[in-house]
Amino acid sequence: MKPPGPLSLNTITVKALSLAQCIEACARHGIPGIAPWRDVLQAMGTQAAAKHIRDAGLRVTGLCRGGMFTLGDRAAAIEDNRRAIEEAHAIGADCLVMVCGGLPQGSKDLPAAREIVREGLHAILPEARAAGVTLALEPLHPMTCADRSVLSTLGQALDLCDELGAGTGVAVDVYHVWWDPDLARQMARAKGRIAAFHVCDWKVPTADLVLDRGLPGEGVIDIPAIRAMAEASGWTGGVEVEILSSHWWAQDPEHVLREVKARHAFC
Amino acid sequence: MKPPGPLSLNTITVKALSLAQCIEACARHGIPGIAPWRDVLQAMGTQAAAKHIRDAGLRVTGLCRGGMFTLGDRAAAIEDNRRAIEEAHAIGADCLVMVCGGLPQGSKDLPAAREIVREGLHAILPEARAAGVTLALEPLHPMTCADRSVLSTLGQALDLCDELGAGTGVAVDVYHVWWDPDLARQMARAKGRIAAFHVCDWKVPTADLVLDRGLPGEGVIDIPAIRAMAEASGWTGGVEVEILSSHWWAQDPEHVLREVKARHAFC
Numbered sequence: 001m002k003p004p005g006p007l008s009l010n011t012i013t014v015k016a017l018s019l020a021q022c023i024e025a026c027a028r029h030g031i032p033g034i035a036p037w038r039d040v041l042q043a044m045g046t047q048a049a050a051k052h053i054r055d056a057g058l059r060v061t062g063l064c065r066g067g068m069f070t071l072g073d074r075a076a077a078i079e080d081n082r083r084a085i086e087e088a089h090a091i092g093a094d095c096l097v098m099v100c101g102g103l104p105q106g107s108k109d110l111p112a113a114r115e116i117v118r119e120g121l122h123a124i125l126p127e128a129r130a131a132g133v134t135l136a137l138e139p140l141h142p143m144t145c146a147d148r149s150v151l152s153t154l155g156q157a158l159d160l161c162d163e164l165g166a167g168t169g170v171a172v173d174v175y176h177v178w179w180d181p182d183l184a185r186q187m188a189r190a191k192g193r194i195a196a197f198h199v200c201d202w203k204v205p206t207a208d209l210v211l212d213r214g215l216p217g218e219g220v221i222d223i224p225a226i227r228a229m230a231e232a233s234g235w236t237g238g239v240e241v242e243i244l245s246s247h248w249w250a251q252d253p254e255h256v257l258r259e260v261k262a263r264h265a266f267c
Numbered sequence: 268m269k270p271p272g273p274l275s276l277n278t279i280t281v282k283a284l285s286l287a288q289c290i291e292a293c294a295r296h297g298i299p300g301i302a303p304w305r306d307v308l309q310a311m312g313t314q315a316a317a318k319h320i321r322d323a324g325l326r327v328t329g330l331c332r333g334g335m336f337t338l339g340d341r342a343a344a345i346e347d348n349r350r351a352i353e354e355a356h357a358i359g360a361d362c363l364v365m366v367c368g369g370l371p372q373g374s375k376d377l378p379a380a381r382e383i384v385r386e387g388l389h390a391i392l393p394e395a396r397a398a399g400v401t402l403a404l405e406p407l408h409p410m411t412c413a414d415r416s417v418l419s420t421l422g423q424a425l426d427l428c429d430e431l432g433a434g435t436g437v438a439v440d441v442y443h444v445w446w447d448p449d450l451a452r453q454m455a456r457a458k459g460r461i462a463a464f465h466v467c468d469w470k471v472p473t474a475d476l477v478l479d480r481g482l483p484g485e486g487v488i489d490i491p492a493i494r495a496m497a498e499a500s501g502w503t504g505g506v507e508v509e510i511l512s513s514h515w516w517a518q519d520p521e522h523v524l525r526e527v528k529a530r531h532a533f534c
Contacts, residue, residue, distance in 0.1 A: 103471075108489040114448070143410040145446035146471045146487045156448040179412035181381070181423040204370075204413045206476055220413045222375040 001224055002231075004267040005238030008033025008061040010198070011040050013243040013260065014253040019044040020052060021253075027056045029257050035062040035097075035196075035240050041087060050091045061240045062097045062136060062171070062196045063088040069120030070101035070113050070150065077101075081124045088133045094237065095136035095195040096128070097171045102147040113150045121164055129167040136195035137161060138171035141179075143209050153177075154186040161193055169195030172230060173242065175202060175213055178221045187229035194235045198242045199223055199267050211246040215259055217266035227267060239267040268491055269498075271534040272505030275300025275328040277465065278307050280510040280527065281520040286311040287319060288520075294323045296524050302329040302364075302463075302507050308354060317358045328507045329364045329403060329438070329463045330355040336387030337368035337380050337417065344368075348391045355400045361504065362403035362462040363395070364438045369414040380417045388431055396434040403462035404428060405438035408446075410476050420444075421453040428460055436462030439497060440509065442469060442480055445488045454496035461502045465509045466490055466534050478513040482526055484533035494534060506534040 140149030201219030468486030
């Protein structure tokens, strides 16, 4: 099997660092890609961040995140997504990663929530196309369905891409899709439409539904096998390491960055 | 919507009680069905339990559980499943619920684990047919894929039923399937093949991947909607309440039983 493509650092992995520190750390550790979250981007200022990232020669593999259409006021959510598209454009991100939102507060109507997501994506697609920003629909693990993402499988994401057309793609995070019995078929179906490829690992046991992800190699996901499926579908963009973990967040960020580098080989 | 069919008490819901106590409690609370786990059944003695359950006039909606083909020695797992089939037959259970097992220790090969499950089911099917015991394949929530069940979706379970044929069906637990974007289609496909219908609820937030299930009405699952799908597919067997919860296990079992009764209306 050929080695994994270039690394990218999703900034949530080293949550204690500012975006300026992340950019500097990437340059120093020889990590050629970066994917900021919006909070650290806004804290730095989008224009300043864009210049620093450009000066450091980093590829921006994505901006995290748009979506959350089902939370609070619909119109406000759509406006916020339009701002996210502008930010993604300003920093030259390969895509805007879309985490679409869970059930609205107090609702048990999952089909209705999925319809809200569909309508929200339609609403922002013109701006995304105009800005040349790909909306990367990220199916999240079904255990997040109630409170984070009613977009639950790669098949469901690709159905939306089929409907939405140009300007959309999928963000494949091995953590969210590894269990899927239909994965091989859907990864083949994703040909030419993979806009982001995220890695981390499923620990056994997993102590928390959100904040207990492992670094590549710490868990049971056959990451190279899923990467091979992505590459067979035309993916050449490398691997973005995105770790939400109270364990790793409590470590020295320099140690985490060395681990991220060392574990590239497990991807 | 018509009211839910008769209640059944899965014994794990009141883990502190012996099977004899569960049988007595069902009779006293007017719960007409019971579904024992094998540990409490064996502790009471299968023949004694069969007589007590019969004398109490309870329907046995299932025996929990067969499966676990991927753990430890394969041949031993298959022998143990054959004993489970005998026990299910002895107590007149509607089905043997199959929780098929996660990844083998140290393995990252999910397709291979699924093949072990498939072979295990083929191995025990003749005994199940001879005993007239339906193997109820239970897809478990994808968050249990690593350590409990590589059988992850209703569609995957029905594919296995298609292959295995007579003597097999599916156990539908709303907790495990509610998130599935393909649920309506698969529930229709399950027509005539639903062998068990389990209820509990998905709490927001969920604090533990195994032991934080809610009683019906405590969470966000639209249980009546899924029950209606089951009934449209021919299910007439009522609702079995199966709650794995460190919260509810810490309560007085009498209180829990009253809650189970009261929450029948949420099913």
